[in-house]
Amino acid sequence: MKRSDRLIGMTHYVLEHPLQLISLPFFAEKYQAAKSSVSEDLTIMNNMLQQEGIGYLESVSGAAGGVRYIPHYGKENSESFINTLCHRLEDPNRLLPGGYLFMSDILGEPETIRLIGRLFATKFAPLDIEAVVTVATKGIPLAYAVASFLNVPVVIVRRDPKITEGSTVSINYVSGSSRKIQTMVLTKRSLKQGAKVCIVDDFMKAGGTIDGMKSLLKEFDAQVAGIGVLAEAEDEEDERVVEDYTSLVKISNVDVRNQQIEVRKGNFFNELD
Incomplete structure (x- = not known):
């Protein structure tokens, strides 16, 4: 040859x-x-x-x-991609009631999702991750993209049990933004005891959902080695219940009435070698 x-x-x-x-x-x-x-x-x-x-x-x-x-995605490549992502997300037509952004189109683009997976894998590759954990449903494409670069399985936390998944572990948690009591479940067969995992999600406001996942994972004695979110809401920082996370973009200065929004780089570059 x-x-x-x-x-x-x-x-x-x-x-x-x-x-x-x-x-x-x-x-x-x-x-x-x-x-x-x-x-x-x-x-x-x-x-x-x-x-x-x-x-x-x-x-x-x-x-x-x-x-x-x-x-490992280089800093120059990463910065170029995130700058493009910020520009796309600043489109005022994406604004939804409550200060949320429409991101389903981006989460449906294979090339964009793959690049997001590369960035999070750059952060998590040195951590000996054994599984990527996310909550249904919008975080699933991101989780699979990250898992493909880390070569580990995806574990999906759900809001309600599925009969096809057997026995489950469930917890109640307080949603950070709405302060409502909600439930999440995880099948017992999906994650081995003591696994080292990272959590990936698409959007974080106060972080109640991610904090709920952390509580649920404690039932499996799992170690949460990293947390990655595509976008975080800056106006919820004072009430945030999650620390030590990596974000790609930060949503700030949201003005629904005047259809204005500012999107900046997240903290990804603060820890990028």
Whole structure:
């Protein structure tokens, strides 16, 4: 096999298996090449991944070692994407009663969702996440996008139990914005005890729903290592019940009457290397 052909095959494989440790003998056998040639190929791949700003290859030494692809979206790429997202969300036609924004079109765009997944994966990749948790329904596309880059399953918290999911754990929680008592449930088979998880959601006001998910996850002894939200409402900061989260955009200065809105970058860049 020509090196160019082998490079395409190896690159495709690592991109399709993020965070998975892949041994050099595996590639050597799969592509009928010497380990030294595979090692040179991996160096070329690593340089190109970093040059494109989409990640890098991490080498693990030892008998059980190899390489794994770490998804990491570069700061320049991330800033360009988030600036475009802010501009799109500032359209006054998106304003809904209560200061909410219409975002269903964005949440339905595969390319946009995939890029959002890349950004959150950049934040969460070093945390050894075992599952991505979200609440039905609008957060589901985001959760699957993040999970695809972290190579972990998605766990969906629901408002009511489904008979097809077996026994469940449920809790009551206080919605941060409406102060209403609501219920959320999670099937017992969906998450192993003690799992390390991240929570992903599309929009956060006071954070009552996310805080409810955290309480529910305590019933599974799960460790919430990270929280990611696409958009946060700045005017709810004083009443926010959630800390240590990552947001991509921040909704501020919402004036429904005059159809004006300001959208700024969230805190994603505060912690981006």
